[in-house]
Amino acid sequence: MNTIKVLVYVNQKAAGLLTREGRDYVFTYQTTDPSCFVSLTMPVRNKSYVFPRDQLHPIFNQYIPEGYLFEIFKALLSKEVGELDELTLLAVLAPSIKGRLTFSAVDMPPSLIDKVSPPKTPEPLLLDELIHRKDDLFEELLERFLYRSAIGGIQPKVLGVLRDKINLCMDDYIIKTSGEAYPFLTVNEYFCLQVARHAGLSVPEFFLSDSQKLLIIKRFAGNQNPAVGFEEMAVLLGKTNRQKYEGSYEQIARAISLFTGPSETRGSLEQYFMLMVLMVLLRNGDAHLKNFGVLYGTGQRDCRLAPPYNLVTTTCYLPHDTPALTLFGKKSWWNKKRLFHFAEQYCMMTPRRSAELWDSCISAVSQVRRELVKYCKEHPDFNVIGERMLKEWQIGEKANGDI
Incomplete structure:
Protein backbone atom coordinates (compact mmCIF):
# COMPACT_ATOMS: atom_id res chain seq x y z
CA MET A 1 0.00 0.00 0.00
CA ASN A 2 1.30 3.47 -0.91
CA THR A 3 1.97 5.44 2.29
CA ILE A 4 3.55 8.42 0.55
CA LYS A 5 2.06 11.79 1.39
CA VAL A 6 2.77 15.14 -0.20
CA LEU A 7 2.53 18.46 1.60
CA VAL A 8 1.33 21.27 -0.65
CA TYR A 9 2.39 24.89 -0.24
CA VAL A 10 1.00 28.06 -1.80
CA ASN A 11 3.57 30.86 -2.09
CA GLN A 12 5.64 29.04 0.55
CA LYS A 13 2.71 28.83 3.00
CA ALA A 14 1.50 25.39 4.11
CA ALA A 15 -1.84 24.75 2.41
CA GLY A 16 -2.73 21.08 2.77
CA LEU A 17 -1.93 17.39 2.49
CA LEU A 18 -2.29 15.12 -0.54
CA THR A 19 -2.71 11.38 0.09
CA ARG A 20 -3.99 8.22 -1.57
CA GLU A 21 -6.78 6.04 -0.19
CA GLY A 22 -7.33 2.97 -2.36
CA ARG A 23 -7.88 4.25 -5.89
CA ASP A 24 -8.88 7.69 -4.65
CA TYR A 25 -6.63 10.68 -4.18
CA VAL A 26 -7.54 12.96 -1.28
CA PHE A 27 -6.49 16.57 -0.70
CA THR A 28 -7.27 18.16 2.65
CA TYR A 29 -6.64 21.80 3.44
CA GLN A 30 -4.70 22.48 6.64
CA THR A 31 -5.31 26.21 6.54
CA THR A 32 -8.26 28.59 6.71
CA ASP A 33 -6.50 31.32 4.72
CA PRO A 34 -8.64 31.80 1.57
CA SER A 35 -5.62 33.08 -0.38
CA CYS A 36 -4.00 29.64 -0.05
CA PHE A 37 -6.29 27.98 -2.60
CA VAL A 38 -4.44 25.41 -4.71
CA SER A 39 -6.70 25.90 -7.74
CA LEU A 40 -9.37 28.32 -8.88
CA THR A 41 -11.65 25.27 -8.84
CA MET A 42 -10.71 24.23 -5.27
CA PRO A 43 -11.42 27.03 -2.77
CA VAL A 44 -10.27 26.57 0.82
CA ARG A 45 -12.78 24.54 2.85
CA ASN A 46 -12.93 22.03 5.71
CA LYS A 47 -14.19 19.10 3.64
CA SER A 48 -11.55 17.08 1.78
CA TYR A 49 -11.43 17.05 -2.02
CA VAL A 50 -11.62 13.44 -3.24
CA PHE A 51 -10.70 12.58 -6.83
CA PRO A 52 -11.87 9.01 -7.57
CA ARG A 53 -10.28 8.25 -10.94
CA ASP A 54 -6.93 6.62 -10.10
CA GLN A 55 -5.33 9.93 -11.11
CA LEU A 56 -4.39 13.00 -9.14
CA HIS A 57 -6.75 15.96 -8.94
CA PRO A 58 -6.39 17.92 -12.21
CA ILE A 59 -4.35 20.73 -10.61
CA PHE A 60 -1.76 18.20 -9.38
CA ASN A 61 -2.03 15.98 -12.47
CA GLN A 62 -0.91 19.06 -14.42
CA TYR A 63 2.64 18.45 -13.11
CA ILE A 64 2.81 14.80 -14.19
CA PRO A 65 4.99 14.11 -17.26
CA GLU A 66 3.38 12.28 -20.18
CA GLY A 67 4.55 10.12 -23.03
CA TYR A 68 8.33 10.13 -23.50
CA LEU A 69 9.25 11.49 -20.06
CA PHE A 70 6.72 9.33 -18.20
CA GLU A 71 8.11 6.18 -19.79
CA ILE A 72 11.63 7.17 -18.71
CA PHE A 73 10.51 7.70 -15.11
CA LYS A 74 8.59 4.42 -15.24
CA ALA A 75 11.71 2.54 -16.33
CA LEU A 76 13.91 4.25 -13.73
CA LEU A 77 11.57 3.86 -10.75
CA SER A 78 9.69 0.60 -11.35
CA LYS A 79 12.36 -1.43 -9.55
CA GLU A 80 11.86 0.61 -6.37
CA VAL A 81 8.08 1.13 -6.46
CA GLY A 82 6.62 -1.49 -8.80
CA GLU A 83 3.74 0.15 -10.62
CA LEU A 84 4.43 3.88 -10.74
CA ASP A 85 1.46 5.96 -9.61
CA GLU A 86 1.07 9.71 -9.96
CA LEU A 87 1.46 10.54 -6.27
CA THR A 88 4.82 8.76 -6.16
CA LEU A 89 6.01 10.55 -9.28
CA LEU A 90 4.88 13.91 -7.88
CA ALA A 91 6.79 13.12 -4.67
CA VAL A 92 9.94 12.32 -6.66
CA LEU A 93 9.67 15.57 -8.64
CA ALA A 94 8.65 17.68 -5.62
CA PRO A 95 12.09 19.14 -4.68
CA SER A 96 12.52 20.78 -8.07
CA ILE A 97 9.00 22.16 -8.61
CA LYS A 98 8.95 25.96 -8.44
CA GLY A 99 6.11 28.42 -8.74
CA ARG A 100 2.99 29.36 -6.83
CA LEU A 101 2.55 25.72 -5.79
CA THR A 102 5.43 23.80 -4.27
CA PHE A 103 5.53 20.35 -2.73
CA SER A 104 7.31 18.32 -0.07
CA ALA A 105 7.16 14.52 0.21
CA VAL A 106 6.74 12.71 3.54
CA ASP A 107 6.68 9.02 4.52
CA MET A 108 8.85 8.07 1.57
CA PRO A 109 10.12 4.47 1.32
CA PRO A 110 13.90 4.26 1.92
CA SER A 111 14.48 3.16 -1.68
CA LEU A 112 13.17 6.52 -2.90
CA ILE A 113 14.85 8.83 -0.40
CA ASP A 114 17.73 9.58 -2.77
CA LYS A 115 15.29 10.35 -5.57
CA VAL A 116 13.58 13.11 -3.59
CA SER A 117 16.74 14.73 -2.27
CA PRO A 118 17.17 18.26 -3.64
CA PRO A 119 18.71 17.90 -7.10
CA LYS A 120 22.35 18.79 -7.45
CA THR A 121 22.91 22.12 -9.10
CA PRO A 122 25.56 21.73 -11.82
CA GLU A 123 27.29 24.66 -13.41
CA PRO A 124 24.48 26.47 -15.26
CA LEU A 125 24.37 26.25 -19.02
CA LEU A 126 24.50 29.45 -21.02
CA LEU A 127 21.45 30.13 -23.17
CA ASP A 128 23.66 31.47 -25.96
CA GLU A 129 25.86 28.38 -25.88
CA LEU A 130 22.85 26.09 -26.12
CA ILE A 131 21.49 28.00 -29.11
CA HIS A 132 24.75 27.90 -31.06
CA ARG A 133 25.98 24.37 -30.30
CA LYS A 134 25.94 22.30 -33.48
CA ASP A 135 25.60 18.87 -31.90
CA ASP A 136 22.51 17.16 -30.51
CA LEU A 137 22.60 17.88 -26.79
CA PHE A 138 19.25 16.45 -25.77
CA GLU A 139 20.56 13.29 -24.10
CA GLU A 140 22.95 15.40 -22.04
CA LEU A 141 20.13 17.79 -21.16
CA LEU A 142 17.89 14.88 -20.21
CA GLU A 143 20.50 13.54 -17.80
CA ARG A 144 21.02 16.98 -16.30
CA PHE A 145 17.40 18.11 -16.01
CA LEU A 146 15.25 14.95 -15.84
CA TYR A 147 14.31 15.26 -12.17
CA ARG A 148 13.49 18.94 -12.67
CA SER A 149 11.00 18.24 -15.44
CA ALA A 150 7.54 18.31 -13.88
CA ILE A 151 5.96 19.14 -17.21
CA GLY A 152 3.23 17.58 -19.32
CA GLY A 153 3.09 16.90 -23.05
CA ILE A 154 3.96 13.99 -25.32
CA GLN A 155 6.85 15.68 -27.17
CA PRO A 156 10.33 14.96 -25.74
CA LYS A 157 11.24 17.95 -23.57
CA VAL A 158 12.91 18.96 -20.33
CA LEU A 159 12.53 21.92 -18.00
CA GLY A 160 15.93 23.47 -17.38
CA VAL A 161 17.60 26.49 -15.82
CA LEU A 162 19.72 28.54 -18.24
CA ARG A 163 21.83 31.64 -17.74
CA ASP A 164 21.45 34.60 -20.08
CA LYS A 165 24.92 36.15 -20.29
CA ILE A 166 23.49 39.43 -21.63
CA ASN A 167 21.06 40.03 -18.75
CA LEU A 168 23.21 38.10 -16.25
CA CYS A 169 20.16 36.29 -14.92
CA MET A 170 18.99 32.69 -14.68
CA ASP A 171 15.56 31.63 -15.87
CA ASP A 172 13.53 28.50 -16.47
CA TYR A 173 13.27 27.33 -20.08
CA ILE A 174 11.34 24.52 -21.72
CA ILE A 175 13.78 22.73 -24.04
CA LYS A 176 12.15 20.57 -26.71
CA THR A 177 13.46 18.17 -29.32
CA SER A 178 11.71 16.53 -32.26
CA GLY A 179 11.88 12.77 -31.84
CA GLU A 180 11.96 10.25 -34.68
CA ALA A 181 8.21 10.15 -35.30
CA TYR A 182 7.93 13.87 -36.08
CA PRO A 183 11.06 15.11 -37.87
CA PHE A 184 11.84 18.82 -37.56
CA LEU A 185 9.01 19.35 -35.09
CA THR A 186 11.18 21.99 -33.43
CA VAL A 187 11.45 23.98 -36.67
CA ASN A 188 7.74 23.48 -37.33
CA GLU A 189 6.79 24.94 -33.94
CA TYR A 190 9.33 27.74 -34.27
CA PHE A 191 7.66 29.08 -37.40
CA CYS A 192 4.15 28.61 -35.98
CA LEU A 193 5.17 30.67 -32.94
CA GLN A 194 6.55 33.29 -35.32
CA VAL A 195 3.10 33.53 -36.89
CA ALA A 196 1.51 34.05 -33.47
CA ARG A 197 4.05 36.76 -32.65
CA HIS A 198 3.52 38.59 -35.94
CA ALA A 199 -0.24 38.40 -35.40
CA GLY A 200 0.22 40.50 -32.28
CA LEU A 201 -0.11 37.81 -29.64
CA SER A 202 2.12 37.96 -26.58
CA VAL A 203 4.48 35.02 -27.05
CA PRO A 204 7.26 34.09 -24.61
CA GLU A 205 10.86 34.36 -25.81
CA PHE A 206 11.78 31.41 -28.01
CA PHE A 207 14.88 30.32 -29.89
CA LEU A 208 15.71 27.64 -32.46
CA SER A 209 19.17 26.12 -32.03
CA ASP A 210 21.61 26.24 -34.92
CA SER A 211 21.45 22.44 -35.06
CA GLN A 212 17.64 22.59 -35.58
CA LYS A 213 17.45 19.93 -32.86
CA LEU A 214 16.29 22.14 -29.98
CA LEU A 215 13.49 24.65 -29.49
CA ILE A 216 14.12 26.72 -26.37
CA ILE A 217 11.14 28.57 -24.88
CA LYS A 218 11.24 30.82 -21.83
CA ARG A 219 8.76 29.63 -19.23
CA PHE A 220 6.10 32.31 -18.83
CA ALA A 221 5.21 31.23 -15.27
CA GLY A 222 8.83 31.35 -14.21
CA ASN A 223 10.91 33.18 -11.62
CA GLN A 224 8.54 35.92 -10.46
CA ASN A 225 7.96 37.07 -6.90
CA PRO A 226 5.28 36.51 -5.83
CA ALA A 227 4.93 33.52 -8.11
CA VAL A 228 2.32 33.56 -10.86
CA GLY A 229 -0.37 30.89 -10.80
CA PHE A 230 -0.86 28.83 -13.96
Whole structure:
Protein backbone atom coordinates (compact mmCIF):
# COMPACT_ATOMS: atom_id res chain seq x y z
CA MET A 1 0.00 0.00 0.00
CA ASN A 2 1.30 3.47 -0.91
CA THR A 3 1.97 5.44 2.29
CA ILE A 4 3.55 8.42 0.55
CA LYS A 5 2.06 11.79 1.39
CA VAL A 6 2.77 15.14 -0.20
CA LEU A 7 2.53 18.46 1.60
CA VAL A 8 1.33 21.27 -0.65
CA TYR A 9 2.39 24.89 -0.24
CA VAL A 10 1.00 28.06 -1.80
CA ASN A 11 3.57 30.86 -2.09
CA GLN A 12 5.64 29.04 0.55
CA LYS A 13 2.71 28.83 3.00
CA ALA A 14 1.50 25.39 4.11
CA ALA A 15 -1.84 24.75 2.41
CA GLY A 16 -2.73 21.08 2.77
CA LEU A 17 -1.93 17.39 2.49
CA LEU A 18 -2.29 15.12 -0.54
CA THR A 19 -2.71 11.38 0.09
CA ARG A 20 -3.99 8.22 -1.57
CA GLU A 21 -6.78 6.04 -0.19
CA GLY A 22 -7.33 2.97 -2.36
CA ARG A 23 -7.88 4.25 -5.89
CA ASP A 24 -8.88 7.69 -4.65
CA TYR A 25 -6.63 10.68 -4.18
CA VAL A 26 -7.54 12.96 -1.28
CA PHE A 27 -6.49 16.57 -0.70
CA THR A 28 -7.27 18.16 2.65
CA TYR A 29 -6.64 21.80 3.44
CA GLN A 30 -4.70 22.48 6.64
CA THR A 31 -5.31 26.21 6.54
CA THR A 32 -8.26 28.59 6.71
CA ASP A 33 -6.50 31.32 4.72
CA PRO A 34 -8.64 31.80 1.57
CA SER A 35 -5.62 33.08 -0.38
CA CYS A 36 -4.00 29.64 -0.05
CA PHE A 37 -6.29 27.98 -2.60
CA VAL A 38 -4.44 25.41 -4.71
CA SER A 39 -6.70 25.90 -7.74
CA LEU A 40 -9.37 28.32 -8.88
CA THR A 41 -11.65 25.27 -8.84
CA MET A 42 -10.71 24.23 -5.27
CA PRO A 43 -11.42 27.03 -2.77
CA VAL A 44 -10.27 26.57 0.82
CA ARG A 45 -12.78 24.54 2.85
CA ASN A 46 -12.93 22.03 5.71
CA LYS A 47 -14.19 19.10 3.64
CA SER A 48 -11.55 17.08 1.78
CA TYR A 49 -11.43 17.05 -2.02
CA VAL A 50 -11.62 13.44 -3.24
CA PHE A 51 -10.70 12.58 -6.83
CA PRO A 52 -11.87 9.01 -7.57
CA ARG A 53 -10.28 8.25 -10.94
CA ASP A 54 -6.93 6.62 -10.10
CA GLN A 55 -5.33 9.93 -11.11
CA LEU A 56 -4.39 13.00 -9.14
CA HIS A 57 -6.75 15.96 -8.94
CA PRO A 58 -6.39 17.92 -12.21
CA ILE A 59 -4.35 20.73 -10.61
CA PHE A 60 -1.76 18.20 -9.38
CA ASN A 61 -2.03 15.98 -12.47
CA GLN A 62 -0.91 19.06 -14.42
CA TYR A 63 2.64 18.45 -13.11
CA ILE A 64 2.81 14.80 -14.19
CA PRO A 65 4.99 14.11 -17.26
CA GLU A 66 3.38 12.28 -20.18
CA GLY A 67 4.55 10.12 -23.03
CA TYR A 68 8.33 10.13 -23.50
CA LEU A 69 9.25 11.49 -20.06
CA PHE A 70 6.72 9.33 -18.20
CA GLU A 71 8.11 6.18 -19.79
CA ILE A 72 11.63 7.17 -18.71
CA PHE A 73 10.51 7.70 -15.11
CA LYS A 74 8.59 4.42 -15.24
CA ALA A 75 11.71 2.54 -16.33
CA LEU A 76 13.91 4.25 -13.73
CA LEU A 77 11.57 3.86 -10.75
CA SER A 78 9.69 0.60 -11.35
CA LYS A 79 12.36 -1.43 -9.55
CA GLU A 80 11.86 0.61 -6.37
CA VAL A 81 8.08 1.13 -6.46
CA GLY A 82 6.62 -1.49 -8.80
CA GLU A 83 3.74 0.15 -10.62
CA LEU A 84 4.43 3.88 -10.74
CA ASP A 85 1.46 5.96 -9.61
CA GLU A 86 1.07 9.71 -9.96
CA LEU A 87 1.46 10.54 -6.27
CA THR A 88 4.82 8.76 -6.16
CA LEU A 89 6.01 10.55 -9.28
CA LEU A 90 4.88 13.91 -7.88
CA ALA A 91 6.79 13.12 -4.67
CA VAL A 92 9.94 12.32 -6.66
CA LEU A 93 9.67 15.57 -8.64
CA ALA A 94 8.65 17.68 -5.62
CA PRO A 95 12.09 19.14 -4.68
CA SER A 96 12.52 20.78 -8.07
CA ILE A 97 9.00 22.16 -8.61
CA LYS A 98 8.95 25.96 -8.44
CA GLY A 99 6.11 28.42 -8.74
CA ARG A 100 2.99 29.36 -6.83
CA LEU A 101 2.55 25.72 -5.79
CA THR A 102 5.43 23.80 -4.27
CA PHE A 103 5.53 20.35 -2.73
CA SER A 104 7.31 18.32 -0.07
CA ALA A 105 7.16 14.52 0.21
CA VAL A 106 6.74 12.71 3.54
CA ASP A 107 6.68 9.02 4.52
CA MET A 108 8.85 8.07 1.57
CA PRO A 109 10.12 4.47 1.32
CA PRO A 110 13.90 4.26 1.92
CA SER A 111 14.48 3.16 -1.68
CA LEU A 112 13.17 6.52 -2.90
CA ILE A 113 14.85 8.83 -0.40
CA ASP A 114 17.73 9.58 -2.77
CA LYS A 115 15.29 10.35 -5.57
CA VAL A 116 13.58 13.11 -3.59
CA SER A 117 16.74 14.73 -2.27
CA PRO A 118 17.17 18.26 -3.64
CA PRO A 119 18.71 17.90 -7.10
CA LYS A 120 22.35 18.79 -7.45
CA THR A 121 22.91 22.12 -9.10
CA PRO A 122 25.56 21.73 -11.82
CA GLU A 123 27.29 24.66 -13.41
CA PRO A 124 24.48 26.47 -15.26
CA LEU A 125 24.37 26.25 -19.02
CA LEU A 126 24.50 29.45 -21.02
CA LEU A 127 21.45 30.13 -23.17
CA ASP A 128 23.66 31.47 -25.96
CA GLU A 129 25.86 28.38 -25.88
CA LEU A 130 22.85 26.09 -26.12
CA ILE A 131 21.49 28.00 -29.11
CA HIS A 132 24.75 27.90 -31.06
CA ARG A 133 25.98 24.37 -30.30
CA LYS A 134 25.94 22.30 -33.48
CA ASP A 135 25.60 18.87 -31.90
CA ASP A 136 22.51 17.16 -30.51
CA LEU A 137 22.60 17.88 -26.79
CA PHE A 138 19.25 16.45 -25.77
CA GLU A 139 20.56 13.29 -24.10
CA GLU A 140 22.95 15.40 -22.04
CA LEU A 141 20.13 17.79 -21.16
CA LEU A 142 17.89 14.88 -20.21
CA GLU A 143 20.50 13.54 -17.80
CA ARG A 144 21.02 16.98 -16.30
CA PHE A 145 17.40 18.11 -16.01
CA LEU A 146 15.25 14.95 -15.84
CA TYR A 147 14.31 15.26 -12.17
CA ARG A 148 13.49 18.94 -12.67
CA SER A 149 11.00 18.24 -15.44
CA ALA A 150 7.54 18.31 -13.88
CA ILE A 151 5.96 19.14 -17.21
CA GLY A 152 3.23 17.58 -19.32
CA GLY A 153 3.09 16.90 -23.05
CA ILE A 154 3.96 13.99 -25.32
CA GLN A 155 6.85 15.68 -27.17
CA PRO A 156 10.33 14.96 -25.74
CA LYS A 157 11.24 17.95 -23.57
CA VAL A 158 12.91 18.96 -20.33
CA LEU A 159 12.53 21.92 -18.00
CA GLY A 160 15.93 23.47 -17.38
CA VAL A 161 17.60 26.49 -15.82
CA LEU A 162 19.72 28.54 -18.24
CA ARG A 163 21.83 31.64 -17.74
CA ASP A 164 21.45 34.60 -20.08
CA LYS A 165 24.92 36.15 -20.29
CA ILE A 166 23.49 39.43 -21.63
CA ASN A 167 21.06 40.03 -18.75
CA LEU A 168 23.21 38.10 -16.25
CA CYS A 169 20.16 36.29 -14.92
CA MET A 170 18.99 32.69 -14.68
CA ASP A 171 15.56 31.63 -15.87
CA ASP A 172 13.53 28.50 -16.47
CA TYR A 173 13.27 27.33 -20.08
CA ILE A 174 11.34 24.52 -21.72
CA ILE A 175 13.78 22.73 -24.04
CA LYS A 176 12.15 20.57 -26.71
CA THR A 177 13.46 18.17 -29.32
CA SER A 178 11.71 16.53 -32.26
CA GLY A 179 11.88 12.77 -31.84
CA GLU A 180 11.96 10.25 -34.68
CA ALA A 181 8.21 10.15 -35.30
CA TYR A 182 7.93 13.87 -36.08
CA PRO A 183 11.06 15.11 -37.87
CA PHE A 184 11.84 18.82 -37.56
CA LEU A 185 9.01 19.35 -35.09
CA THR A 186 11.18 21.99 -33.43
CA VAL A 187 11.45 23.98 -36.67
CA ASN A 188 7.74 23.48 -37.33
CA GLU A 189 6.79 24.94 -33.94
CA TYR A 190 9.33 27.74 -34.27
CA PHE A 191 7.66 29.08 -37.40
CA CYS A 192 4.15 28.61 -35.98
CA LEU A 193 5.17 30.67 -32.94
CA GLN A 194 6.55 33.29 -35.32
CA VAL A 195 3.10 33.53 -36.89
CA ALA A 196 1.51 34.05 -33.47
CA ARG A 197 4.05 36.76 -32.65
CA HIS A 198 3.52 38.59 -35.94
CA ALA A 199 -0.24 38.40 -35.40
CA GLY A 200 0.22 40.50 -32.28
CA LEU A 201 -0.11 37.81 -29.64
CA SER A 202 2.12 37.96 -26.58
CA VAL A 203 4.48 35.02 -27.05
CA PRO A 204 7.26 34.09 -24.61
CA GLU A 205 10.86 34.36 -25.81
CA PHE A 206 11.78 31.41 -28.01
CA PHE A 207 14.88 30.32 -29.89
CA LEU A 208 15.71 27.64 -32.46
CA SER A 209 19.17 26.12 -32.03
CA ASP A 210 21.61 26.24 -34.92
CA SER A 211 21.45 22.44 -35.06
CA GLN A 212 17.64 22.59 -35.58
CA LYS A 213 17.45 19.93 -32.86
CA LEU A 214 16.29 22.14 -29.98
CA LEU A 215 13.49 24.65 -29.49
CA ILE A 216 14.12 26.72 -26.37
CA ILE A 217 11.14 28.57 -24.88
CA LYS A 218 11.24 30.82 -21.83
CA ARG A 219 8.76 29.63 -19.23
CA PHE A 220 6.10 32.31 -18.83
CA ALA A 221 5.21 31.23 -15.27
CA GLY A 222 8.83 31.35 -14.21
CA ASN A 223 10.91 33.18 -11.62
CA GLN A 224 8.54 35.92 -10.46
CA ASN A 225 7.96 37.07 -6.90
CA PRO A 226 5.28 36.51 -5.83
CA ALA A 227 4.93 33.52 -8.11
CA VAL A 228 2.32 33.56 -10.86
CA GLY A 229 -0.37 30.89 -10.80
CA PHE A 230 -0.86 28.83 -13.96
CA GLU A 231 -3.69 26.40 -14.61
CA GLU A 232 -4.36 24.48 -17.79
CA MET A 233 -7.83 24.57 -19.26
CA ALA A 234 -8.13 20.87 -18.44
CA VAL A 235 -7.84 21.80 -14.76
CA LEU A 236 -10.59 24.42 -14.99
CA LEU A 237 -12.86 21.85 -16.66
CA GLY A 238 -12.08 19.13 -14.10
CA LYS A 239 -10.20 16.86 -16.52
CA THR A 240 -6.85 15.07 -16.40
CA ASN A 241 -4.26 14.43 -19.10
CA ARG A 242 -6.12 11.28 -20.16
CA GLN A 243 -9.17 13.40 -20.98
CA LYS A 244 -7.44 16.25 -22.79
CA TYR A 245 -9.19 15.44 -26.08
CA GLU A 246 -12.64 15.34 -24.46
CA GLY A 247 -14.56 18.58 -24.72
CA SER A 248 -15.31 21.49 -26.99
CA TYR A 249 -13.96 24.90 -27.87
CA GLU A 250 -17.25 26.37 -26.63
CA GLN A 251 -16.45 24.95 -23.17
CA ILE A 252 -13.08 26.70 -23.22
CA ALA A 253 -14.75 30.01 -24.13
CA ARG A 254 -17.21 29.60 -21.27
CA ALA A 255 -14.37 28.81 -18.87
CA ILE A 256 -12.51 31.94 -19.97
CA SER A 257 -15.65 34.00 -19.36
CA LEU A 258 -16.18 32.36 -15.96
CA PHE A 259 -12.66 32.40 -14.53
CA THR A 260 -10.97 35.52 -15.91
CA GLY A 261 -11.13 38.86 -14.11
CA PRO A 262 -13.71 41.45 -15.22
CA SER A 263 -11.04 43.69 -16.76
CA GLU A 264 -9.35 40.72 -18.48
CA THR A 265 -12.25 38.80 -19.99
CA ARG A 266 -12.69 40.67 -23.25
CA GLY A 267 -8.99 40.69 -24.08
CA SER A 268 -8.66 37.01 -23.17
CA LEU A 269 -11.58 36.06 -25.41
CA GLU A 270 -10.12 38.06 -28.30
CA GLN A 271 -6.79 36.28 -27.82
CA TYR A 272 -8.62 32.95 -27.72
CA PHE A 273 -10.44 33.76 -30.97
CA MET A 274 -7.11 34.54 -32.64
CA LEU A 275 -5.74 31.19 -31.47
CA MET A 276 -8.79 29.51 -32.99
CA VAL A 277 -8.15 31.29 -36.30
CA LEU A 278 -4.46 30.34 -36.25
CA MET A 279 -5.37 26.76 -35.40
CA VAL A 280 -7.38 26.58 -38.62
CA LEU A 281 -4.95 28.56 -40.81
CA LEU A 282 -1.90 26.61 -39.63
CA ARG A 283 -3.75 23.27 -39.44
CA ASN A 284 -2.90 22.67 -35.79
CA GLY A 285 -4.73 19.49 -34.80
CA ASP A 286 -3.32 19.35 -31.28
CA ALA A 287 -5.05 22.33 -29.64
CA HIS A 288 -6.44 20.22 -26.79
CA LEU A 289 -7.42 21.14 -23.22
CA LYS A 290 -3.83 21.10 -21.93
CA ASN A 291 -2.67 23.51 -24.63
CA PHE A 292 -4.67 26.45 -23.30
CA GLY A 293 -4.27 27.89 -19.83
CA VAL A 294 -4.70 30.89 -17.56
CA LEU A 295 -2.33 32.98 -15.44
CA TYR A 296 -3.09 34.91 -12.28
CA GLY A 297 -1.42 36.70 -9.41
CA THR A 298 -3.91 36.98 -6.56
CA GLY A 299 -6.71 34.87 -8.02
CA GLN A 300 -9.71 35.29 -10.25
CA ARG A 301 -9.65 39.09 -10.08
CA ASP A 302 -6.51 39.32 -12.26
CA CYS A 303 -6.85 35.99 -14.07
CA ARG A 304 -6.25 36.11 -17.84
CA LEU A 305 -5.56 33.75 -20.72
CA ALA A 306 -1.95 32.55 -20.82
CA PRO A 307 0.29 33.26 -23.85
CA PRO A 308 0.07 30.73 -26.69
CA TYR A 309 2.20 27.61 -26.55
CA ASN A 310 2.50 24.27 -28.40
CA LEU A 311 1.52 25.63 -31.83
CA VAL A 312 2.31 23.12 -34.58
CA THR A 313 1.19 22.30 -38.13
CA THR A 314 0.20 18.70 -37.42
CA THR A 315 -1.19 17.86 -40.86
CA CYS A 316 2.28 17.81 -42.41
CA TYR A 317 2.78 14.60 -40.39
CA LEU A 318 -0.84 13.39 -40.22
CA PRO A 319 -2.53 14.38 -43.50
CA HIS A 320 -6.02 13.50 -42.28
CA ASP A 321 -5.68 15.14 -38.88
CA THR A 322 -8.60 17.16 -37.51
CA PRO A 323 -8.96 19.63 -34.62
CA ALA A 324 -8.47 18.14 -31.17
CA LEU A 325 -11.87 19.25 -29.82
CA THR A 326 -15.31 19.91 -31.25
CA LEU A 327 -16.88 23.18 -32.34
CA PHE A 328 -20.60 23.23 -33.09
CA GLY A 329 -20.54 19.49 -32.43
CA LYS A 330 -17.92 18.58 -35.04
CA LYS A 331 -14.18 18.14 -35.42
CA SER A 332 -13.54 19.75 -38.79
CA TRP A 333 -11.58 22.62 -40.26
CA TRP A 334 -14.25 25.31 -39.96
CA ASN A 335 -14.67 28.12 -42.44
CA LYS A 336 -14.50 31.83 -41.77
CA LYS A 337 -18.26 32.15 -41.43
CA ARG A 338 -18.41 29.56 -38.66
CA LEU A 339 -15.49 31.13 -36.80
CA PHE A 340 -17.12 34.57 -36.96
CA HIS A 341 -20.35 33.06 -35.66
CA PHE A 342 -18.36 31.49 -32.81
CA ALA A 343 -16.71 34.85 -32.03
CA GLU A 344 -20.05 36.65 -31.85
CA GLN A 345 -21.81 33.94 -29.82
CA TYR A 346 -19.03 32.98 -27.37
CA CYS A 347 -16.30 35.65 -27.45
CA MET A 348 -18.26 38.91 -27.02
CA MET A 349 -17.03 40.16 -30.40
CA THR A 350 -18.63 42.20 -33.17
CA PRO A 351 -18.22 41.12 -36.81
CA ARG A 352 -16.04 44.18 -37.34
CA ARG A 353 -13.67 43.22 -34.54
CA SER A 354 -13.59 39.61 -35.74
CA ALA A 355 -12.60 40.83 -39.21
CA GLU A 356 -9.79 42.98 -37.79
CA LEU A 357 -8.30 40.08 -35.85
CA TRP A 358 -8.81 37.72 -38.78
CA ASP A 359 -6.86 40.09 -41.03
CA SER A 360 -4.04 40.26 -38.47
CA CYS A 361 -3.76 36.47 -38.55
CA ILE A 362 -3.87 36.29 -42.35
CA SER A 363 -1.18 38.98 -42.60
CA ALA A 364 1.02 37.13 -40.10
CA VAL A 365 0.77 33.85 -42.01
CA SER A 366 1.68 35.63 -45.26
CA GLN A 367 4.69 37.32 -43.68
CA VAL A 368 6.06 34.18 -42.04
CA ARG A 369 5.39 32.14 -45.18
CA ARG A 370 8.04 34.23 -46.94
CA GLU A 371 10.47 33.53 -44.10
CA LEU A 372 9.66 29.82 -44.29
CA VAL A 373 10.29 29.73 -48.05
CA LYS A 374 13.69 31.35 -47.49
CA TYR A 375 14.50 28.92 -44.68
CA CYS A 376 13.67 25.94 -46.91
CA LYS A 377 16.10 27.19 -49.55
CA GLU A 378 18.86 27.63 -46.97
CA HIS A 379 18.21 24.25 -45.28
CA PRO A 380 17.57 21.58 -47.94
CA ASP A 381 17.31 18.86 -45.29
CA PHE A 382 14.14 20.57 -44.04
CA ASN A 383 12.58 20.83 -47.51
CA VAL A 384 10.19 17.86 -47.27
CA ILE A 385 8.57 19.04 -44.03
CA GLY A 386 8.85 22.70 -45.02
CA GLU A 387 7.06 22.18 -48.33
CA ARG A 388 4.31 20.25 -46.56
CA MET A 389 3.88 23.11 -44.09
CA LEU A 390 3.65 25.65 -46.90
CA LYS A 391 1.05 23.51 -48.67
CA GLU A 392 -1.02 23.10 -45.50
CA TRP A 393 -0.91 26.83 -44.75
CA GLN A 394 -2.08 27.55 -48.29
CA ILE A 395 -4.96 25.11 -47.91
CA GLY A 396 -5.89 26.67 -44.58
CA GLU A 397 -5.92 30.17 -45.98
CA LYS A 398 -7.84 29.31 -49.14
CA ALA A 399 -10.43 27.19 -47.36
CA ASN A 400 -11.18 30.08 -45.04
CA GLY A 401 -10.90 33.03 -47.34
CA ASP A 402 -14.59 33.63 -47.96
CA ILE A 403 -17.50 34.25 -45.67
